[in-house]
Every structure is written in C-alpha cells, then in structure tokens.
C-alpha cells in the first residue's frame with residue numbers, strides 16, 4: 001500500500017466501514033473463503049456510521065487474535081523453523097514463507113509491536129469510559145489515535161493471515177494433487193514476498209526525512225596524500241553505490257589534494273530514500289593498507305569523515321535566508337577580471353555571514369548556475385543547522401562534517417595483511433573489500449538500519 | 461575554420477525574422493552597407509541536428525587523445541599569460557562532449573564492445589580539428605562550441621563577437637531588483653549600447669513587464685546578427701529591438717525618453733591589449749575591448765549619453781575596468797556641470813573588484 005494511501009486510511013479510520021472495505025480489498029485480493037475465520041472481521045463489518053456510540057461499540061472489541069493455519073503454524077513458528085531463504089527465483093514455498101515472515105517481523109519491530117499493543121489496550125479502555133464524549137476534542141483525539149494504531153495492527157495481521165492462507169492453500173493443493181491450484185498459490189506467495197519486501201523497506205525508512213534526496217560530504221583526515229586518496233576512494237564508493245541504486249549523482253564541490261585524492265568533496269544524490277539509506281554512512285571510515293604513496297611500502301592507517309545531509313528542497317522547513325546576510329565571491333579569482341579574462345571557470349563561493357556557513361560550486365557552465373547550486377547547498381546546510389538546533393535529538397543523523405569527531409569510527413576497511421570490511425556498530429563484515437569499495441554497500445546499510453530498529457525497541 | 465552553413469538545417473533554424481531587422485539611420489562611418497543580412501550567424505554545436513555518428517571506440521580514442529593533450533598543458537598557459545590550466549581544459553572537454561554527443565552516457569560507460577555507433581552533432585574529424593584549435597591556437601572554448609552559458613541563458617557566440625563575461629551578469633541582477641520595485645521603469649524603454657551577443661539586452665528584456673522593451677545597438681554587423689539570433693532563440697523579438705550603429709546615433713529618436721541605459725563598452729587601455737591572454741587578445745574582436753589610451757573613451761561618451769537620453773528618474777549602469785575607472789567616471793559625472801546624474805554608486809563584482817558605476821537621472 002502506498003504511503004499516501006496508508007496515511008489516508010489511518011486518518012479515515014474512525015469511519016470503520018470505509019476502512020474495512022478498503023483495507024480488506026487490499027490485503028485479501030481473493031478473499032472469498034477465509035480458512036481461519038478471524039472472528040473480529042465479521043464483527044467489524046457490521047459496524048456502520050460515525051456516531052460516538054458506534055465507535056465505542058466498535059472499539060471495545062478485542063483487538064486481535066494470533067492467526068495460525070489449521071495445523072497450528074504461526075508466523076513466529078515459521079521464523080523459529082529457520083528455513084533457509086533462497087533467491088526469489090529458485091526458492092520453494094518454505095523459502096518464500098521464511099522471507100515473508102522475516103519482513104513481517106521487521107515491520108513489527110519497526111512499529112514497536114509490544115508497545116503498540118499496550119497503547120492500543122489503554123486507548124480502548126479510555127474509549128469505553130462513559131464520560132468520554134463529555135470532552136469531544138479529547139475524545140476525537142483518542143478515537144483517531146486508536147483508529148490509526150488499530151489500522152496498523154490490522155495491516156500487519158492481514159499480512160500474517162495472508163501468508164498463512166497461502167501456505168494452507170499450497171498444502172491443500174498438494175494433498176489433493178491439484179497442480180493448477182498449487183502453481184497459482186505459489187505465484188501468489190511469490191508476489192506477496194515482493195510486496196512484503198517493499199513494505200519492509202518502507203518501514204525501515206520511515207523517519208522524517210528518509211525519503212529525501214541528500215548531500216554526501218567526505219573529508220580527508222590528517223595524514224596527507226594517503227588520507228586524501230582514501231577520501232576520494234570513499235567518495236567513489238558512494239558515487240558507484242548511488243548509481244547502482246539508480247540515483248542521480250552530481251558533484252557539487254571538490255577540493256583536490258595537491259598530489260592525489262581529495263581534501264573534501266560534496267555530491268548530491270537525487271532519488272527517493274537517498275537520505276534514508278545514506279544516513280547509515282555518517283561517521284569516520286578507517287583504512288588500513290600498504291600505501292602506494294609510501295616508497296618504503298609501509299602499512300598506513302588513514303581516516304575519512306562522512307556527513308550526510310537531507311536535501312529538504314523547498315519544503316516549509318527551509319530556513320529563510322536574507323540576501324543581505326550573504327557574501328558572494330568568485331572562487332579562485334585573480335587578476336583584473338572583466339574583459340581582460342576569458343575563462344570557463346566561474347566557481348562561486350557563498351558565505352552566510354551570521355553563521356559562517358559556506359558553500360561553493362564550480363561545476364556549472366555559468367556563474368549564475370554555480371551561484372544557484374551553491375545557494376542550494378547553502379540552504380540545505382543552514383536547514384541542517386537549524387534542524388540540529390531545534391531538535392538536538394536525532395543527533396547522529398544531523399551531524400555536519402565539522403561535528404563528526406575523529407573518534408566516532410563506524411567502519412574499518414583493511415586491505416593488508418588480510419582483506420576485510422567490518423562495521424563496528426553492527427559487526428557486519430565482508431571479506432570482498434573490492435566489491436564494497438565498488439559500491440556494494442547495501443548489506444552494511446540494511447544491517448545498520450535494522451540494528452537501529454532493535455536499538456529503538458530496546459530503548460522502548 | 462568556417463563552418464559551411466549553407467545547408468537546409470540552418471535556414472530552418474533561423475526563420476525569416478532577420479529580414480525584419482530594423483535598419484534605422486546608420487552612421488556614415490559604417491563599413492557595412494548593402495543587404496540587410498550581410499552576416500549569417502553560426503549555429504552553436506548543441507543546437508545542430510545529430511546527423512553524424514561514430515563508432516564508440518573511435519569516439520573514445522578521440523576523447524583519450526583530447527584528454528591527454530589537455531593534461532599535457534599543465535600550468536604552462538597559466539604561467540605564460542594567465543590562461544587556462546589542465547583542470548579547466550579537462551572540464552571544458554567534458555562540456556564539449558555534452559554538446560556534441562547526443563547520449564553522452566555512452567562515452568563513459570564501460571559496457572559495450574566499442575562497435576556501437578554514437579550519434580553526434582559534428583563529425584569526428586571536426587572534433588579533432590576543433591580541439592586542436594582550442595589547445596594550439598588557444599581559440600576560446602566558447603567559440604569552439606559556439607555558445608556561452610551566461611546567467612540562465614545559453615547564448616550563441618562566434619569569432620567577431622565578445623564572449624559575455626560572468627561579471628556582467630550582475631547588471632541584470634541590479635536591473636531586475638530595481639524594476640521589481642519600480643513599475644514605471646519596468647514598463648519603460650531601455651537601451652543596451654554595444655550589445656555584442658545581446659546578453660544584457662536579453663537578460664533585461666526578460667525582467668521587463670508589459671510595455672517594457674530594450675533597444676540594443678552595436679557597431680559590429682556580426683554582433684548585431686548574432687544578437688538577433690539569440691533574441692529570436694528566446695522569443696524576445698517583441699521585447700528587444702536591434703539597431704546597427706555607433707553608440708547613441710541609432711537612438712536619436714529616444715532623447716530624454718529612456719527608462720534605463722546599460723552598457724559594457726570596450727574599456728581596456730590600448731597599451732594593455734598586447735599583454736592579454738591569448739584567448740582574448742588573439743581571438744576576441746579588438747573593437748569590443750580597446751577603450752583608447754586610458755580605456756575611458758567610450759565610457760565618457762556614454763556618460764554624456766546617459767545625461768542626454770534618460771528621462772527623469774531613469775537608471776544607468778556601466779561596467780568598467782576596475783576601481784580607477786569607477787572613480788574617474790564618478791568624478792567626471794560630478795564635475796560635469798550639465799550633468800544631471802545623481803545617486804551615484806560604485807558596485808563591486810564577485811571577485812571584490814569595483815566594477816560598476818550606477819546611478820539615476822534627476
């Protein structure tokens with residue numbers, strides 16, 4: 001279900017009828033005979049109208065019962081069976097089922113399932129109080145929150161039931177030797193696997209700015225050419241990663257090192273969820289290798305810092321910039337200028353005087369466009385600053401490069417004496433260092449994102 | 461190398477509007493006389509149809525060659541006359557490819573065995589030739605591709621027309637700010653004297669409101685033709701009118717009527733011309749650069765012009781060579797008794813050099 005649809009569903013939720021219709025038409029595309037009669041479904045479908053009394057009646061129903069197949073298989077059961085998950089194309093039904101169960105579990109974690117149930121119960125109690133509607137504003141609020149949570153819970157339960165239903169069907173078809181039915185059910189299961197995966201990703205990336213495009217900034221640590229080379233390797237890794245994901249990459253700013261590599265660079269990554277994924281990369285990345293720049297062939301350790309900033313675009317959270325607070329300079333300009341000079345270099349540097357925040361762009365063909373791009377970077381940096389100031393929470397995702405202390409190492413890349421890339425936060429590791437440097441980062445990103453969920457749940 | 465543009469593509473790109481070019485009174489000193497269209501402007505590469513093609517491997521070969529030539533320059537041009545270094549040349553090469561190749565993604569992709577054909581807007585031989593001219597003859601990159609990105613415009617340029625400078629963009633910003641607050645000036649008639657490629661006239665034409673228009677003049681027939689082409693590309697024929705002639709001569713009918721007057725006239729002192737970087741000194745038209753002994757010839761003439769042509773409350777902006785000329789110009793305006801110019805202000809460019817003198821007619 002699209003984000004939008006889900007939102008509109010939950011906001012309509014206090015109209016039970018409407019909700020039920022839409023909801024079930026989605027999660028039960030072929031729901032004619034339910035194999036495990038969910039009692040509350042039939043009860044809910046009687047609910048009509050919008051009157052407070054109706055709502056009370058509806059809300060007072062027991063929220064959910066854990067679905068299972070006729071032989072007692074539950075989603076948790078599937079997980080604990082530890083069935084191997086194979087590739088979509090060569091998996092059998094168990095593999096599909098295990099993959100779907102995994103997605104569901106992750107979505108539940110994201111929703112903070114246990115907390116959600118407790119909260120839902122509490123709200124139900126409130127809704128059942130006689131004097132509830134004495135304060136209609138508060139009642140409306142409670143009613144809506146209850147509806148929204150119940151909607152989420154039902155969506156997940158819907159997924160669980162759908163999964164079990166498919167399994168039941170497949171088992172049944174096999175018993176009856178009904179090939180056609182088996183084939184069809186397998187197809188439905190595979191379809192569901194894909195949908196569930198999508199929902200899982202949506203659930204992973206549901207923080208405020210996750211869906212935004214972003215800027216990725218890389219800065220070389222101390223250590224001269226070797227670290228600058230490392231910084232450019234890291235930047236290359238992100239460029240490849242972003243391109244493999246189908247994002248558009250634009251170099252905004254690049255300060256090359258004297259001999260090789262870069263001192264610092266910024267790229268813009270355009271595409272849905274770019275920030276949501278890339279934020280996992282914030283922190284210091286460490287490299288150990290024999291430096292090609294060391295004639296004595298010694299082993300070197302170098303560092304590069306990575307910052308990721310959401311590109312909020314024209315969103316209302318944009319900070320208002322006063323033209324008079326800006327100093328706009330021609331970057332690297334020298335000599336008499338004007339008619340004396342013909343250069344295609346028209347880099348522009350903009351300084352926001354009150355904050356000292358700067359942005360440069362040199363990549364465009366006109367000064368005007370360089371200025372516009374630099375303004376966009378400046379705007380997003382100021383937004384970032386403002387976000388950090390306002391929130392002060394969410395701290396790890398709002399750090400700018402300068403805030404990243406060189407102590408906050410997140411990942412280590414060893415190319416000598418052995419080859420391994422290891423994430424220090426999740427302990428996820430890969431021995432094919434080259435593939436990682438070529439942009440194969442999704443394993444790291446996904447494991448970090450789901451580990452963050454676990455952490456949130458522990459905190460909860 | 462002159463491109464032969466006699467083929468049909470050219471005539472379709474340029475419709476008949478050139479014939480409508482007004483040819484008002486021209487000074488006797490004018491070299492050109494005869495037909496209304498004595499000069500046919502070139503079409504920039506990026507606007508030509510992609511009728512050529514090359515094998516990907518051949519194109520890559522050219523690209524590698526061009527890149528190595530660019531790299532071999534190092535900073536030698538910088539040292540000799542403050543010309544471009546390898547980094548700038550490599551970036552130009554990237555833009556060159558963008559303009560020439562229809563789908564440039566080919567060139568940088570690792571895939572493919574090199575036998576695919578890539579569609580291009582110029583043939584491979586011409587690419588070799590053009591890049592050689594860029595490096596060996598120091599032909600400005602903008603003349604190589606036939607255009608310059610200036611503000612949010614892409615203006616056609618060719619030998620014989622000054623390549624608009626980034627500094628000059630600021631004049632349009634100043635005018636844009638002004639007219640956004642001043643309805644009267646927004647709907648008035650403006651003049652861009654020595655319009656060159658038409659950059660200022662087009663930039664200003666786009667910020668004027670209903671009724672507002674720009675009269676752009678230039679002594680050079682090539683400039684007038686190129687400016688007309690650019691005006692037409694941005695569909696501003698109704699807003700920008702071109703007149704050929706020396707400074708104010710073609711604008712005699714506008715005395716005391718102009719809402720605004722802008723100009724970036726030639727301002728380099730004659731003695732400095734010889735020391736200019738090759739791209740400028742060897743390729744750009746001297747008539748666009750040489751401002752006489754102290755570079756002030758045209759500027760002083762235009763001061764008097766502003767005095768004469770602007771209506772009360774009218775605005776002017778001139779680009780100059782820097783602080784010295786700015787000060788001299790302001791002094792001249794203040795000391796000249798008949799001068800009615802006021803609220804004089806000197807404005808710096810983005811490099812911090814005092815570049816513009818602006819003010820109003822009383």
Ligand SMILES: C[S@@+](CC[C@H](N)C(=O)[O-])C[C@H]1O[C@@H](n2cnc3c(N)ncnc32)[C@H](O)[C@@H]1O
Nearest residue numbers: 622624654655656678679680706707724726748
């Ligand atoms: C420095 S260029 C400026 C071109 C354009 N306005 C720009 O900013 O890119 C000066 C222009 O003044 C023109 N010019 C030189 N002498 C002139 C004259 N006597 N009357 C009119 N235009 C003249 C040149 O042909 C040239 O196009």
